[in-house]
Amino acid sequence: MSNAVHAAAAKAPCPLYPFEAACPECGHKHGLNSPERAIKSGDGKLEILHDDYRADLATHGLTWPKALAEKRVQNVFRFVCTDCGQLEEVAREYESIEPGCAAAGWLTLVLMIISITTLYFTVGGELAFLAVPAAPFYFFFCSDLMEWPYLAKIRKLGKGLKCPSCQGSDFVPLGDARECRFKCPQCGVKALRYLPVPTA
Numbered sequence: 133m134s135n136a137v138h139a140a141a142a143k144a145p146c147p148l149y150p151f152e153a154a155c156p157e158c159g160h161k162h163g164l165n166s167p168e169r170a171i172k173s174g175d176g177k178l179e180i181l182h183d184d185y186r187a188d189l190a191t192h193g194l195t196w197p198k199a200l201a202e203k204r205v206q207n208v209f210r211f212v213c214t215d216c217g218q219l220e221e222v223a224r225e226y227e228s229i230e231p232g233c234a235a236a237g238w239l240t241l242v243l244m245i246i247s248i249t250t251l252y253f254t255v256g257g258e259l260a261f262l263a264v265p266a267a268p269f270y271f272f273f274c275s276d277l278m279e280w281p282y283l284a285k286i287r288k289l290g291k292g293l294k295c296p297s298c299q300g301s302d303f304v305p306l307g308d309a310r311e312c313r314f315k316c317p318q319c320g321v322k323a324l325r326y327l328p329v330p331t332a
Contacts, residue, residue, distance in 0.1 A: 148183075150329040151306050158319035163329065166210035166306040170223065171199060178206055178223055200226065211290045215300035217314030217324065222289045240271045283307060 148165045155161070169185065170178040171192060181188045189199055199205045205226035210219055244267055251260035283305075290303040304312060309326040316324040 149307075151326045152329050153324055153326050155316040155319060155321070155324045157321040157323045158316060160316055160318035160324070164210060164219075164306075167207040168210070169226065170206045170208050172204045172206060178208065180208070181205075209286055209289055210306050211293060211303040212306065212309050212312070212314060212326065213295040213298065213300050214302045214304060214312060214314075216295060216298040217317075217322075218295050218297045220293050220295070220303060222293070224289065237271065239277070240267060243270050 148169070149167065150163060150165050152161060152163050169181040171181055171189060171194070173179055173192065179188070185196070189195060192199075192204075194202070194204070196205075203225055206223040207226050209222045209224070211222065212219055244263065247263045247266075247270075248260050251263055286305045286307065290305055292301075293303045294301055295303070306326050307328070310328065312325070313322050314324040314326075315322050
């Protein structure tokens, strides 16, 4: 990692990725993040960092750059057992986890310019600008493209997990769990879904 990249990473943590577990049958809901940020305490235990992470770090006599330098910040990734719905966690040393929306936005802009220019010189100016309404689709495609290496790395972390409840070994990361239904801890119906929560 270059000094410039390291300095940027040390400035502030990456954003949290919130999910909501929601059961349409009984209305049960609870929120969680994946990955979650955590600090490794002196005895090796992980303590989740809250939104006000500076205050949490201060209780350990740390700042964000110092905690990174001492390799005490961890990303905690959550996985769900597809057989029984048990949540499992895997912790890894903190790293900035994906390029984010800015990179997808720039790639979208480049693809839009190429598309409009190509259409302009092949079918004419009026028809070329009909490509503009396609921008949201380009952005969706570019976002998926940017996230693919990150998601592949997360899926790899879930390999080899063993469920302590049912002994199953089929786990999905929360990011892949939106199409799955899990047993609700409140009503017992297999209707619980983990859905990403939109952030501002």
